[in-house]
Amino acid sequence: KQEVTQIPAALSVPEGENLVLNCSFTDSAIYNLQWFRQDPGKGLTSLLLIQSSQREQTSGRLNASLDKSSGRSTLYIAASQPGDSATYLCAVNNNDMRFGAGTRLTVKP
């Protein structure tokens, strides 16, 4: 059974810092990996989708990498802003999606 782990569980940084969120998974036979953002009490917003054949995806200040063989992915956020404060979820697709517990990010002004 796929297990997804996210480190750290919580992170607080001052505005402007670059930061890295980590995701690891136990079964490398995945179709893809997806990063989501969840604001308190809200649904999911898809940030980046990386197919198993890809190494990274970029969208604006976000860059996600995937090392399938080692079961790892990172989400890099450049020049963080207070509006980036949210919980970031990593989900791995082995024909259904399994989520990590998330990283709760706080960016202080």
Next chain:
Amino acid sequence: GAVVSQHPSRVICKSGTSVKIECRSLDFQATTMFWYRQFPKQSLMLMATSNEGSKATYEQGVEKDKFLINHASLTLSTLTVTSAHPEDSSFYICSARDPVATYGYTFGSGTRLTVV
């Protein structure tokens, strides 16, 4: 992109009553939909996979008779929480495979269920 619409967004019900949550795929057909539950400050846990025209597949530990899933059309799946109790209070969210993004998924906006 593909959109999944989920209703209601919030519902409060009395203990012992049943609540139905709808998940609709807009402008695309979804033969398979997925239902998740999220307790406060925890991640999303897959409850069941809803298959159009056939029985849902439930994850281990999820009560089939309590969480009734119906996927009668290619655009609608419903989750009914029967005889709800306070411990069923949670955030429920559905998803479907995104027809545009290869192997991608799109999610509904979720339903906050509170049982009093």
